[in-house]
Amino acid sequence: MANRPSAKSEQHSEKLNVLVPLAQGCEELEAVTITDLLTRAGMNVVTVGLDAQPVKASRGMVLLPDTTIDTVLDKPFDLMVLPGGLPGADHLQQDDRVQQKLKSMALEKKTIAAICAAPKALASAGLLNGKTVTSYPGSLDASQIKDLEYSEESVVIDSNIITSRGPGTAMDFALTLIEVLLGKEQREAVEAPLMRPH
Amino acid sequence: MANRPSAKSEQHSEKLNVLVPLAQGCEELEAVTITDLLTRAGMNVVTVGLDAQPVKASRGMVLLPDTTIDTVLDKPFDLMVLPGGLPGADHLQQDDRVQQKLKSMALEKKTIAAICAAPKALASAGLLNGKTVTSYPGSLDASQIKDLEYSEESVVIDSNIITSRGPGTAMDFALTLIEVLLGKEQREAVEAPLMRPH
Numbered sequence: 001m002a003n004r005p006s007a008k009s010e011q012h013s014e015k016l017n018v019l020v021p022l023a024q025g026c027e028e029l030e031a032v033t034i035t036d037l038l039t040r041a042g043m044n045v046v047t048v049g050l051d052a053q054p055v056k057a058s059r060g061m062v063l064l065p066d067t068t069i070d071t072v073l074d075k076p077f078d079l080m081v082l083p084g085g086l087p088g089a090d091h092l093q094q095d096d097r098v099q100q101k102l103k104s105m106a107l108e109k110k111t112i113a114a115i116c117a118a119p120k121a122l123a124s125a126g127l128l129n130g131k132t133v134t135s136y137p138g139s140l141d142a143s144q145i146k147d148l149e150y151s152e153e154s155v156v157i158d159s160n161i162i163t164s165r166g167p168g169t170a171m172d173f174a175l176t177l178i179e180v181l182l183g184k185e186q187r188e189a190v191e192a193p194l195m196r197p198h
Numbered sequence: 199m200a201n202r203p204s205a206k207s208e209q210h211s212e213k214l215n216v217l218v219p220l221a222q223g224c225e226e227l228e229a230v231t232i233t234d235l236l237t238r239a240g241m242n243v244v245t246v247g248l249d250a251q252p253v254k255a256s257r258g259m260v261l262l263p264d265t266t267i268d269t270v271l272d273k274p275f276d277l278m279v280l281p282g283g284l285p286g287a288d289h290l291q292q293d294d295r296v297q298q299k300l301k302s303m304a305l306e307k308k309t310i311a312a313i314c315a316a317p318k319a320l321a322s323a324g325l326l327n328g329k330t331v332t333s334y335p336g337s338l339d340a341s342q343i344k345d346l347e348y349s350e351e352s353v354v355i356d357s358n359i360i361t362s363r364g365p366g367t368a369m370d371f372a373l374t375l376i377e378v379l380l381g382k383e384q385r386e387a388v389e390a391p392l393m394r395p396h
Contacts, residue, residue: 027234028230028233028234029230029231029234032226032227032229033227033231035226035257036225036226036257036259039257039258060243061230061261064260137393154393154395165393166391166392167369168389168393168394168395169394169395171365171366172395193364194365195352195366196367197352197367
């Protein structure tokens with residue numbers, strides 16, 4: 001750009017970068033609710049496959065991620081969000097690159113979020129010790145997490161870790177992420193046109 | 199199959215066939231909520247593109263349909279559901295094959311459903327004359343529909359035409375389709391594990 005933008009326009013043009021890994025067998029309703037609403041909020045959402053194949057989601061929809069996880073390991077993100085579903089969440093838990101990215105983003109105090117069965121991938125990275133979290137019922141092995149406080153709220157915020165329960169809480173989960181990162185006004189600007197029932 | 203199945207097992211193995219056209223620029227949250235929940239209900243959901251390309255949805259997700267609409271024009275379906283989003287709904291409205299399929303299914307009194315901006319495609323096929331319907335606010339030209347009764351309810355059932363408002367009503371819309379076609383028990387069996395807030 002020839003003209004140096006003003007401080008104000010720099011601020012407005014700086015989008016938050018969001019990483020959403022799409023594993024084979026992820027829950028498509030959760031994955032798409034997250035990417036759709038965060039995109040509506042003006043975030044730059046990057047979806048990554050764990051392999052170079054189209055992603056067959058848990059209820060049959062086939063999704064094409066933007067790229068593969070190998071291409072983004074050294075890139076900075078403001079937020080990482082894990083959709084649930086099985087076996088998707090198991091793949092996220094078992095993938096060394098996902099685990100490495102979770103740990104490095106946690107060290108940088110970036111926001112990390114997971115829904116449904118995916119909090120188990122945060123547990124494996126050691127991110128749930130001493131935290132209050134929720135998940136899909138029965139999907140977290142509390143005995144393997146130190147000082148876990150388990151909640152049955154739809155969305156739970158504990159410092160930089162945000163967790164949620166399932167497809168029926170995915171919209172509240174995504175809207176909460178928008179509110180935490182961009183404020184209540186931006187959440188309302190995204191929520192109103194969705195036409196949710198009062 | 200060598201053995202003729204009993205009447206009971208025939209009944210149980212007979213899945214409802216659902217046609218979901220995925221146009222370029224469809225609303226991915228609506229499209230995927232529909233396909234996910236109807237699949238959870240045991241329906242055989244077939245997604246069809248209007249061309250042979252991957253479908254770039256309105257908020258950037260890329261979906262791979264099962265097949266193209268040309269391959270299913272002569273096949274019978276129990277239900278046709280149109281996701282909204284723009285320009286997706288415009289494509290559904292302008293596509294001769296979609297219009298032809300809507301008209302032939304309407305003649306057979308099959309259930310036809312549309313959400314968000316997509317009821318306009320039903321209007322073009324002449325299916326909304328004399329009906330009570332809803333849609334995304336401002337997306338239907340009421341002056342071009344004879345004896346339209348417009349509702350602001352989240353989901354509206356008028357005989358075989360079922361309409362809804364937007365991404366925030368997509369879950370209620372899909373659950374209503376399940377209830378209408380398979381009964382309240384099946385709706386509840388799909389709804390409970392979604393973990394919706396009370």
